[in-house]
Amino acid sequence: MYHKKRTSKSIVLYTTILCLICPLLRVNAIIPWLQESFIEDPDDPLFKDNTLIDLPPVLPPDQITDDNRSLDPYNLSVPQYVIDACPLVQLYSEERYWPSDITDYIRHFHLEDDLGNILSKNLTSLNDLKENYKHKNGSCPSEELFMISNEDFSKDPPWVLGHQPEYGTGHIKSGPAVLILVDKGNGWVDAYWFYFYPFNWGPFIMGYGPWGNHMGDWEHSLVRFYKGVPKFLWMSAHSSGSAYQFSAIEKIKKLKRVSGKLTNEVIGRPLIFSARGTHANYASVGQHAHDVPFYFMPLSDFTDRGPMWDPALNFYSYRYDGEKVEAMNEKAREIGESWLHFAGRWGDKQLPAKDPRQKWCPVQWKYIDGPRGPLFKHLDRTSLCPSFKWWNFWRGCPARRLIKKAEGLDAEKNDLVGDNCGVLLYKIRPVWLRALLRIFTWRGTLCFVMDYFTG
Numbered sequence: 058m059y060h061k062k063r064t065s066k067s068i069v070l071y072t073t074i075l076c077l078i079c080p081l082l083r084v085n086a087i088i089p090w091l092q093e094s095f096i097e098d099p100d101d102p103l104f105k106d107n108t109l110i111d112l113p114p115v116l117p118p119d120q121i122t123d124d125n126r127s128l129d130p131y132n133l134s135v136p137q138y139v140i141d142a143c144p145l146v147q148l149y150s151e152e153r154y155w156p157s158d159i160t161d162y163i164r165h166f167h168l169e170d171d172l173g174n175i176l177s178k179n180l181t182s183l184n185d186l187k188e189n190y191k192h193k194n195g196s197c198p199s200e201e202l203f204m205i206s207n208e209d210f211s212k213d214p215p216w217v218l219g220h221q222p223e224y225g226t227g228h229i230k231s232g233p234a235v236l237i238l239v240d241k242g243n244g245w246v247d248a249y250w251f252y253f254y255p256f257n258w259g260p261f262i263m264g265y266g267p268w269g270n271h272m273g274d275w276e277h278s279l280v281r282f283y284k285g286v287p288k289f290l291w292m293s294a295h296s297s298g299s300a301y302q303f304s305a306i307e308k309i310k311k312l313k314r315v316s317g318k319l320t321n322e323v324i325g326r327p328l329i330f331s332a333r334g335t336h337a338n339y340a341s342v343g344q345h346a347h348d349v350p351f352y353f354m355p356l357s358d359f360t361d362r363g364p365m366w367d368p369a370l371n372f373y374s375y376r377y378d379g380e381k382v383e384a385m386n387e388k389a390r391e392i393g394e395s396w397l398h399f400a401g402r403w404g405d406k407q408l409p410a411k412d413p414r415q416k417w418c419p420v421q422w423k424y425i426d427g428p429r430g431p432l433f434k435h436l437d438r439t440s441l442c443p444s445f446k447w448w449n450f451w452r453g454c455p456a457r458r459l460i461k462k463a464e465g466l467d468a469e470k471n472d473l474v475g476d477n478c479g480v481l482l483y484k485i486r487p488v489w490l491r492a493l494l495r496i497f498t499w500r501g502t503l504c505f506v507m508d509y510f511t512g
């Protein structure tokens with residue numbers, strides 16, 4: 058009897074706490090207050106990236122002076138250490154939309170503004186992309202523009218499908234990556250590798266979809282170096298991504314290349330996995346829940362060990378100082394750099410509801426707006442994360458020390474490391490007990506929080 062009473066009491070207490078905390082967390086106005094009240098010293102390394110502990114600060118480009126510069130401003134060659142630590146990209150075995158060359162891609166588009174006024178003839182070269190345009194009524198900033206395809210992209214014309222890597226080398230002749238180096242001062246250098254896929258084929262929700270398709274898919278990874286040593290790797294996935302210690306990432310043995318030529322030296326290159334269709338990047342194979350805290354089965358990405366792409370074999374390289382862009386290799390000099398300042402969308406505008414190709418489900422449209430280009434991905438960031446979710450009011454971005462393993466049939470060894478109670482939960486039988494524990498860990502949010510601090 059006594060025992061029963063206590064249980065019901067604690068349930069009341071638990072529910073009260075939940076009721077109090079949930080609305081608090083969701084009200085954006087409360088967040089600045091939380092920040093001030095609970096984080097006594099915002100410079101406390103606990104609340105910042107562990108990028109900063111024991112090492113000099115990472116500086117935003119506008120604070121770099123001649124005293125703090127990491128890269129020689131007069132030397133426009135890409136340092137060898139950037140090439141040696143270039144991530145290999147493991148594409149999905151049944152991928153349908155492979156990487157392609159932006160030079161070929163743009164030839165299938167013209168520019169329109171939000172109202173459908175046509176701003177340009179068919180695009181023929183990347184030089185047709187720039188920061189500002191003129192039309193009858195005056196000037197028009199590119200950020201209001203969309204690249205609109207000249208033919209029906211939903212019919213999968215060949216240029217939408219892209220190109221598979223060559224077996225063995227991982228070379229994609231018609232799919233160069235884009236490398237952008239940003240000096241972050243005090244010995245820090247950021248190498249952003251951008252991956253361009255003509256089409257984003259969105260996820261299925263409970264077997265129904267795809268949703269959130271769009272033309273022009275820009276994904277990227279960031280390798281952050283300190284004095285030429287790779288320290289961290291960040292990879293993009295949907296509206297965010299994941300941060301890792303460089304040492305945690307899986308490595309593949311490859312022969313080192315200097316100026317494109319093979320040497321006899323074997324080096325370990327980092328490996329990331331590009332998900333089927335969405336091209337979101339992960340550090341392991343299997344099923345990955347995304348855009349929701351913890352594990353939500355219906356909205357998932359899938360990665361496996363399909364064809365491997367080596368972006369270091371074919372890329373355009375640039376240097377960016379927060380304002381100015383300079384081409385660093387011959388390939389980049391050929392296409393110029395004005396296209397990087399184009400602030401518009403790299404694909405069609407969300408199709409109108411009356412378009413027969415468009416569909417809607419309660420959370421998402423079938424076809425949505427194309428994304429903006431590389432310079433609009435917060436390359437001036439000092440944190441590894443380009444942006445923060447609403448619930449991350451302390452703006453933390455800890456780099457994981459252990460690989461976050463995926464779930465599902467494709468997942469490889471899942472040894473309870475790194476995912477804490479999240480993994481434990483899925484081992485629990487019978488299912489009803491698991492369901493109960495899941496409720497008691499706040500639908501797994503508690504596991505998510507544990508993983509955040511210990512992963």
Ligand SMILES: *[C@@H]1O[C@H](CO)[C@@H](O)[C@H](O)[C@H]1NC(C)=O
Pocket residue numbers: 114116120122124125
């Ligand atoms: C840049 O370097 C100088 C000299 O080493 C140092 O005094 C200054 O604080 C540094 N600036 C920043 C923003 O760290």
Ligand SMILES: *[C@@H]1O[C@H](CO)[C@@H](O)[C@H](O)[C@H]1NC(C)=O
Pocket residue numbers: 132133134135136137
């Ligand atoms: C320029 O940078 C490259 C790559 O880091 C290096 O090999 C070369 O020696 C540098 N050149 C000069 C003149 O410093």
Ligand SMILES: *[C@@H]1O[C@H](CO)[C@@H](O)[C@H](O)[C@H]1NC(C)=O
Pocket residue numbers: 172174175192193194
């Ligand atoms: C120019 O202005 C007129 C009248 O405001 C407007 O109808 C038209 O769409 C504009 N044209 C462009 C290309 O913006």
Ligand SMILES: *[C@@H]1O[C@H](CO)[C@@H](O)[C@H](O)[C@H]1NC(C)=O
Pocket residue numbers: 178179207208
């Ligand atoms: C633009 O391209 C489309 C499709 O390739 C073609 O039908 C159209 O004639 C072109 N328009 C111009 C002005 O060249």
